[in-house]
Amino acid sequence: MWEFWIRSLNASTIFAIAGLGEVVGQRAGVMNVGVEGAMLFGATIGFIVAKTTGSYLLGFLAGIAIGALIGLLHAFFTITLHGDQVVNGMGIWILGFGLTTYIGSPYAGPLGMGRIPTIGGLSPFFFVALVLTFVIWFVLFKTHWGLKIRSVGENPTVAEVSGINVVRTRYWSVIFSGAMMGLAGAVYALDYNPVWSYNLLMGWGFIALALVFFSMWNPYILLSGAVLFGALWQVSLNPESFLPNIFSRYIWRTFPFVITIIILVIMSTHWFSSRWGAAKPEALGLPYEKD
Amino acid sequence: MTEIKQGDIVLQARGITKRYPGLVANDHIDFEIRAGEIHAILGENGAGKTTLMSILFGLTHPDEGEIYVFGKKVNFRSPLDAIDLGIGMVHQARKLISAHTVLENILLGHPHAGAILDMKKTAEEVKQLCDAYGYKIDLNAKVWHLSEGEKQMVEILKALYRGAKILIMDEPTSALAPPETEKLLETIQLMTKNELAIVPFITHKLPIVLSVSQRVTVLRRGKIVARLNTAEATEQSLAMEMIGREVLFNLKRPDVKIGKPILQVENVSIYDDKDYWAARNISFEVREGEIFGIAGVSGNGQQPLAEALAGLRKASAGRVLFQNEDITRLSSLKRWKKGIGYIPSEQRAVGSIGDFSLVENLLMSYYYDDLFVKWGLIDTKKIRQLAQELIKEYNVATPNPDVRARNLSGGNLQKMILARVFSRKPRLIIANLPTQGLDVGAMEFVQNKLLEEKKAGAGILLISEDLDEIMALSDRIAPMYEGEFMDILPGGSAQRETVGALMAGHKQKAVEV
Numbered sequence: 001m002w003e004f005w006i007r008s009l010n011a012s013t014i015f016a017i018a019g020l021g022e023v024v025g026q027r028a029g030v031m032n033v034g035v036e037g038a039m040l041f042g043a044t045i046g047f048i049v050a051k052t053t054g055s056y057l058l059g060f061l062a063g064i065a066i067g068a069l070i071g072l073l074h075a076f077f078t079i080t081l082h083g084d085q086v087v088n089g090m091g092i093w094i095l096g097f098g099l100t101t102y103i104g105s106p107y108a109g110p111l112g113m114g115r116i117p118t119i120g121g122l123s124p125f126f127f128v129a130l131v132l133t134f135v136i137w138f139v140l141f142k143t144h145w146g147l148k149i150r151s152v153g154e155n156p157t158v159a160e161v162s163g164i165n166v167v168r169t170r171y172w173s174v175i176f177s178g179a180m181m182g183l184a185g186a187v188y189a190l191d192y193n194p195v196w197s198y199n200l201l202m203g204w205g206f207i208a209l210a211l212v213f214f215s216m217w218n219p220y221i222l223l224s225g226a227v228l229f230g231a232l233w234q235v236s237l238n239p240e241s242f243l244p245n246i247f248s249r250y251i252w253r254t255f256p257f258v259i260t261i262i263i264l265v266i267m268s269t270h271w272f273s274s275r276w277g278a279a280k281p282e283a284l285g286l287p288y289e290k291d
Numbered sequence: 292m293t294e295i296k297q298g299d300i301v302l303q304a305r306g307i308t309k310r311y312p313g314l315v316a317n318d319h320i321d322f323e324i325r326a327g328e329i330h331a332i333l334g335e336n337g338a339g340k341t342t343l344m345s346i347l348f349g350l351t352h353p354d355e356g357e358i359y360v361f362g363k364k365v366n367f368r369s370p371l372d373a374i375d376l377g378i379g380m381v382h383q384a385r386k387l388i389s390a391h392t393v394l395e396n397i398l399l400g401h402p403h404a405g406a407i408l409d410m411k412k413t414a415e416e417v418k419q420l421c422d423a424y425g426y427k428i429d430l431n432a433k434v435w436h437l438s439e440g441e442k443q444m445v446e447i448l449k450a451l452y453r454g455a456k457i458l459i460m461d462e463p464t465s466a467l468a469p470p471e472t473e474k475l476l477e478t479i480q481l482m483t484k485n486e487l488a489i490v491p492f493i494t495h496k497l498p499i500v501l502s503v504s505q506r507v508t509v510l511r512r513g514k515i516v517a518r519l520n521t522a523e524a525t526e527q528s529l530a531m532e533m534i535g536r537e538v539l540f541n542l543k544r545p546d547v548k549i550g551k552p553i554l555q556v557e558n559v560s561i562y563d564d565k566d567y568w569a570a571r572n573i574s575f576e577v578r579e580g581e582i583f584g585i586a587g588v589s590g591n592g593q594q595p596l597a598e599a600l601a602g603l604r605k606a607s608a609g610r611v612l613f614q615n616e617d618i619t620r621l622s623s624l625k626r627w628k629k630g631i632g633y634i635p636s637e638q639r640a641v642g643s644i645g646d647f648s649l650v651e652n653l654l655m656s657y658y659y660d661d662l663f664v665k666w667g668l669i670d671t672k673k674i675r676q677l678a679q680e681l682i683k684e685y686n687v688a689t690p691n692p693d694v695r696a697r698n699l700s701g702g703n704l705q706k707m708i709l710a711r712v713f714s715r716k717p718r719l720i721i722a723n724l725p726t727q728g729l730d731v732g733a734m735e736f737v738q739n740k741l742l743e744e745k746k747a748g749a750g751i752l753l754i755s756e757d758l759d760e761i762m763a764l765s766d767r768i769a770p771m772y773e774g775e776f777m778d779i780l781p782g783g784s785a786q787r788e789t790v791g792a793l794m795a796g797h798k799q800k801a802v803e804v
Binding site: 142143144145147148150151154155157158159160161162163164281282 | 374375401404406
């Protein structure tokens with residue numbers, strides 16, 4: 001049982017870091033559905049850099065950097081060129097999927113470095129995620145910076161006449177958001193499961209994306225959701241140890257995704273949005289054009 | 292900055308010119324504003340007020356001309372430059388973030404807001420401002436909970452908290468109920484005592500300008516046509532300057548025999564999009580040849596009520612009868628076919644499709660008519676011909692009927708929408724804010740058309756925020772407040788003050804009729 005919770009929390013670390021990044025971007029009004037793609041980049045580039053240099057630090061930095069670069073790309077297309085955020089996000093996912101498969105295949109196999117030390121089996125990144133959750137909550141709700149980020153996500157026109165540089169605020173938020181996704185990917189490939197293989201993330205980025213909606217854009221709820229999904233994922237991996245011989249393990253494997261879909265459907269109902277809908281950033285998904 | 296005294300020139304514009312393709316929005320505008328004065332800028336829609344305002348607030352660059360603030364020449368790159376120099380703006384469409392609290396809105400973008408927000412200190416400072424002007428407002432309330440008047444207070448507080456010495460107000464009274472308007476006028480007069488210069492930009496509601504301002508500058512077609520001391524001006528003379536001809540302020544209400552009820556609404560209740568009550572227990576009837584006016588400040592349930600009657604929104608309780616037939620559950624198309632005409636409040640978002648031509652827009656009321664569409668094929672020639680006839684009859688200024696709706700001015704577009712709806716000869720017309728945003732000329736046209744329909748025996752449900760319009764046109768008046776009818780008064784004898792008080796929610800014990 002102990003083992004199960006450790007594995008769950010380690011998995012939730014990755015959901016949480018990627019999800020927190022997406023929360024910041026969406027709070028600023030920019031949705032990036034290509035979380036999976038940015039994470040794949042972070043995982044693959046981080047893995048390759050760590051393997052070739054033998055340095056974990058450089059690996060993580062590379063993961064963060066490539067994530068930030070993907071964020072910048074997304075920002076450029078959606079903010080400067082007013083592209084559709086969802087379409088461009090899908091593009092990032094497909095790009096990430098294809099390109100990382102191509103770049104990564106020569107490096108397929110285990111990382112072959114000493115494992116990052118754990119605290120009783122728990123990854124140190126779990127504590128990083130805890131700190132990040134608090135810091136991001138504090139920045140969003142207690143600082144002028146956070147107020148600016150939330151304002152450009154709610155109503156960019158109002159922010160503009162209040163003297164806020166909407167474009168710059170959104171850019172930084174989306175770049176930061178990408179960097180977090182890159183970090184999440186690197187944590188997966190360097191710490192959680194240090195083996196590179198084809199499509200190594202198996203849709204974790206999409207779970208992180210769904211978590212953002214589930215969290216109602218609140219970092220604390222996001223963290224709890226991440227823990228829930230971490231546990232669900234472990235259940236789906238080893239269903240025999242909980243409910244033996246009920247379904248095929250392949251059906252169990254779909255569970256986190258089925259639950260994701262159910263949650264998203266509930267959240268998009270009128271019933272839900274009429275009660276909690278106010279949490280959603282009003283300008284989310286809308287390009288901002290000065291008139 | 293040197294100390295400003297009453298009467299000092301705080302803002303000066305010299306030769307401001309702004310050209311857009313095909314028109315000169317501002318043509319060598321000169322004026323100056325002094326500390327402690329209320330200086331109204333008056334003009335019709337399209338006279339260049341919006342452009343001038345945008346230029347003064349740094350949203351638009353003038354092609355020519357200079358602006359001096361406190362005697363120094365300035366060049367605004369963005370609103371931030373204007374704000375930093377002490378220019379504050381109170382927008383007509385409130386520029387506030389509804390999901391945030393009052394305090395967060397006031398603090399947003401403030402240069403002295405530290406990295407970590409000190410809400411307590413800000414609250415105290417804002418509180419002092421509130422006390423100075425007699426404002427009572429919950430600083431931690433979310434903005435979407437506030438009334439229009441309160442939102443305007445927040446905008447004013449925000450500007451003052453940023454240190455505004457010159458306050459530009461865009462149509463400051465347009466969304467306010469009469470008592471809120473009075474409170475506003477009181478406040479701005481108080482502010483001028485503190486050397487603040489107030490510059491309201493105003494289209495209509497002329498008496499209000501007259502009552503508080505010291506000077507009036509009148510714009511017409513981008514030029515200044517008059518600079519007057521208010522003391523020398525009259526309502527009639529200002530209106531003449533504004534539109535260049537005499538306006539009929541008294542519409543002739545034709546004598547029409549009121550017939551049998553055409554629309555009966557019985558205990559109708561409606562939810563809004565957030566599942567709150569928008570309208571509760573509404574009962575009334577509209578009769579043939581009658582104009583039934585619903586007076587109210589927007590957001591008091593008129594919009595959902597109009598939508599429910601037009602079949603665009605579900606009524607959660609009650610019955611709607613049209614010519615003695617229950618239509619509560621009928622789709623809007625069936626209602627149009629039965630003879631209901633709907634003029635929506637949002638011309639561009641709901642009343643028309645901007646990228647469609649006028650012919651195609653006209654088709655939206657004719658696509659279900661066998662005379663124009665046979666076997667699913669549109670009789671293009673016929674509908675085009677009808678469009679041409681209507682354009683002529685309704686005096687729509689457009690070179691041809693193939694022009695896209697978005698290229699029409701507000702007044703012309705509204706004429707086209709009226710033409711579309713009225714040409715179907717509806718028995719009942721639901722007119723939701725039919726003259727909102729129109730200039731005086733177009734407004735008069737629309738009001739006269741409504742009276743013509745009344746003469747033809749149609750029942751008209753008129754929803755308006757303009758008390759003068761309601762008073763001038765309606766046979767009966769229902770002031771609406773927070774989703775309820777406060778009363779139903781006979782149009783001829785109702786007192787303006789009574790209706791005004793009722794639409795602000797002041798229910799009087801004994802309403803004298």
